[in-house]
Amino acid sequence: MQDIFIKRLLALLEEKNITQVQFAKEIGVSNVTISRYVTGERRPQIDVAIKMANYFNVSLDYLMGISLNKNFTDSKVLDKNLLKLQDFFKKSGFIDKYSIISDKQLKLIEKLITANKDFILNYKEDSDDKAM
Numbered sequence: 001m002q003d004i005f006i007k008r009l010l011a012l013l014e015e016k017n018i019t020q021v022q023f024a025k026e027i028g029v030s031n032v033t034i035s036r037y038v039t040g041e042r043r044p045q046i047d048v049a050i051k052m053a054n055y056f057n058v059s060l061d062y063l064m065g066i067s068l069n070k071n072f073t074d075s076k077v078l079d080k081n082l083l084k085l086q087d088f089f090k091k092s093g094f095i096d097k098y099s100i101i102s103d104k105q106l107k108l109i110e111k112l113i114t115a116n117k118d119f120i121l122n123y124k125e126d127s128d129d130k131a132m
Contacts, residue, residue, distance in 0.1 A: 005064055006037070006040055008062065008065065009038060012063075020038065029048060049063065
């Protein structure tokens with residue numbers, strides 16, 4: 001299974017319609033280096049990762065899989081929401097400090113949220129809910 005960095009790198013290359021060889025030249029590394037990133041053999045050092053993020057005009061957090069948002073400005077709000085979700089998952093026993101939700105579990109959570117989207121978006125807090 002590919003990790004999030006590899007998935008995002010491949011998606012960004014495809015979005016830009018650029019080959020690994022062209023990309024390597026653009027950021028000043030060898031095409032073998034890019035190939036190793038894509039296969040998961042290596043991870044970029046911070047200076048190269050910054051060049052990569054700048055080239056694609058995405059945040060470093062997004063490229064590395066820390067944030068879901070490509071944009072710099074919206075990532076702080078999104079990150080706060082993600083921290084709240086993470087806290088909920090920990091408190092409810094879904095995950096602990098060392099566990100990761102499996103892809104299967106994540107797909108189920110996505111389906112549940114999608115199926116209940118209207119309810120969630122239109123939900124109004126009342127005084128009883130604030131105590132939760």
